Amino acid sequence: MEIEKSLSVITDTARAALERRGAGAGLSARAEADVQAGIPESTRRAYNSDFAAFARWCLEDGRRPLPADAATVTEYVSHLKHTPRPTTGKPYSPSSLDRAIAAIRTVHRAADRPVPETKGARKVVAGYRAELSEAKDDETRKRARPNRVDAAVPAVLRKFLADMDRTTLRGLRDAALLLLGHALAARGSELVSLNADSIKRDPDGKGLVVSVYRKKIKRWTDTKVVYGSNPVTCPVRATEALLAALVRSGRGNGPLFLRIDRHGRVAAQSQRRNAQGVLVTIGSADGRLSAEGASDMIEAVAEGAGEDGRWRSHSLRRGFVTAARAAGHDLVDIGRHGGWADGSKALLGYIEEDDGWDRNPLIGIGL
Numbered sequence: 001m002e003i004e005k006s007l008s009v010i011t012d013t014a015r016a017a018l019e020r021r022g023a024g025a026g027l028s029a030r031a032e033a034d035v036q037a038g039i040p041e042s043t044r045r046a047y048n049s050d051f052a053a054f055a056r057w058c059l060e061d062g063r064r065p066l067p068a069d070a071a072t073v074t075e076y077v078s079h080l081k082h083t084p085r086p087t088t089g090k091p092y093s094p095s096s097l098d099r100a101i102a103a104i105r106t107v108h109r110a111a112d113r114p115v116p117e118t119k120g121a122r123k124v125v126a127g128y129r130a131e132l133s134e135a136k137d138d139e140t141r142k143r144a145r146p147n148r149v150d151a152a153v154p155a156v157l158r159k160f161l162a163d164m165d166r167t168t169l170r171g172l173r174d175a176a177l178l179l180l181g182h183a184l185a186a187r188g189s190e191l192v193s194l195n196a197d198s199i200k201r202d203p204d205g206k207g208l209v210v211s212v213y214r215k216k217i218k219r220w221t222d223t224k225v226v227y228g229s230n231p232v233t234c235p236v237r238a239t240e241a242l243l244a245a246l247v248r249s250g251r252g253n254g255p256l257f258l259r260i261d262r263h264g265r266v267a268a269q270s271q272r273r274n275a276q277g278v279l280v281t282i283g284s285a286d287g288r289l290s291a292e293g294a295s296d297m298i299e300a301v302a303e304g305a306g307e308d309g310r311w312r313s314h315s316l317r318r319g320f321v322t323a324a325r326a327a328g329h330d331l332v333d334i335g336r337h338g339g340w341a342d343g344s345k346a347l348l349g350y351i352e353e354d355d356g357w358d359r360n361p362l363i364g365i366g367l
Contacts, residue, residue, distance in 0.1 A: 050103035067113040073104055074120035081128050094129040101125070150309035152298075152319035153326075157182060157233060159305045160298075169245050170260040173289075174297060176235075176242040177257055181294075181316035183225045183235035184210060185338030188291035188313030194256040196246055199239060207236045214339030221339055255288035321347065 051065075054076055058065040063072045080092045080100060101118050108115045152160070157178055165171040181191045190212055200209045207226040214221055228234030246252050251266075259267035266287040284290075289297075295312040302311035317338065324334045332342065340347045 047099075047103040047106050050100045051107045054100065054104055066111060067108060068104060068116045070117040070120055073101065073116050073118055074124060076104075077101065077121040077124045081124060094125050094132070097121075097125045097128065148310075149312045149315045149318060150307075151322040152178070152182060152311065152315040153323045154182075154233060154319075156307065156319065159307060160301045161232060162305065164301070166241070169249065169264055170262075172238075172242045172245050173257055173260055174301065176238040177289075177294060177297065178301070178316065179228075179233060179235040179238040180210070180225065181313065182320050184212060184223050185317045185320040185334075186212060187215065187317060188294050190215060190339075191313065191316075192255075192257050192289050192291050192294050195254060196243060196252055196256050198256065199243060208239060212339065217339055217341050219339075223337060223339075251287075254286055257289040257294065258287045259289050259293060 054068075055065040057063075057076055057079065058068070058072065061075075063075075065072075077097050077100065080097055084091055101121050105115050105118065150156075160178055161175060164175055166175050177191065180186075181188075184191065193213065194210070198211045200211070202209055202224070207224060210223045210225055212221050212223050213219075225235050225239075227236045231237055242256070243252070246254075246256075246258075251258065261267040291313060295314075298313055298315060299311050302309070320338060321334060324337075325331070331347065334340075335342065335344055335347050338347075
């Protein structure tokens with residue numbers, strides 16, 4: 001029975017725990033839903049998958065996943081370190097091990113069970129990261145760092161756009177998603193959440209004002225997007241072209257970015273089985289493109305353009321920071337434009353390293 005509960009998604013596990021405590025002893029259904037709303041959907045999906053994998057390993061190894069003890073968590077993390085991923089055959093990264101630990105702790109808290117002590121598991125990760133960092137070959141050392149996407153800077157965007165057919169609704173959508181996503185420094189989930197009425201034209205003709213809900217800082221921002229110097233890569237022109245096309249197709253009041261099939265039609269919902277074997281509906285009823293769909297589109301465009309690397313919707317956000325910093329813009333202005341909190345340490349991680357010469361801090365200090 002415990003194995004079955006541990007294989008449930010986080011929300012089901014938490015609900016079962018509440019039922020065991022009895023009516024009135026825990027959160028109401030409304031309060032529980034409010035708590036779950038504070039956890040990003042992408043995080044919930046990742047943690048669900050990570051904990052399900054942990055529970056399966058426990059079952060095979062004769063261990064208890066819920067509540068798990070410190071030795072079980074340490075053994076599992078050590079197992080991951082020495083076991084290739086089943087999907088790729090490549091080793092897990094230290095970041096993947098960190099996330100597995102976080103998932104185990106999160107499920108225990110959600111189920112109101114004692115959270116296992118993880119000092120031993122974290123020492124395994126620390127040793128693994130040091131081992132990779134000290135390796136002689138570059139590829140091994142890269143695995144010690146977070147698995148970042150490549151930065152879609154303007155030069156890359158021009159390659160992505162070069163062969164795009166912008167006379168079709170799909171081509172207009174793809175161009176606007178690339179250019180507006182870069183201009184807003186938007187996360188994929190923020191970008192696909194935009195509606196046609198999220199876009200307002202500046203009354204003085206300076207560009208667009210885009211109402212974006214910034215999830216990390218939990219605040220709406222009115223982000224200003226100015227005209228680009230090149231019509232081909234101008235985010236304002238690309239967005240206005242898409243809006244006009246949506247109006248012509250009778251969809252001027254709904255999602256800005258739609259699921260569009262290869263025939264130029266709004267793609268219908270579909271169904272598939274998830275990791276737990278449950279049949280789930282894929283795609284929203286209003287035709288809105290998902291964040292995963294946006295990433296898949298960017299990946300396909302990059303492949304078509306012959307660009308190697310890891311390209312996802314977050315490439316647009318990273319590319320904006322890289323380009324803005326290279327143009328000499330202040331980090332505070334960059335952060336506020338892209339929805340980072342002032343003084344965010346995470347923002348520094350988005351800045352691509354140069355060759356050590358152009359922005360060398362020794363320049364101009366009087367030596």
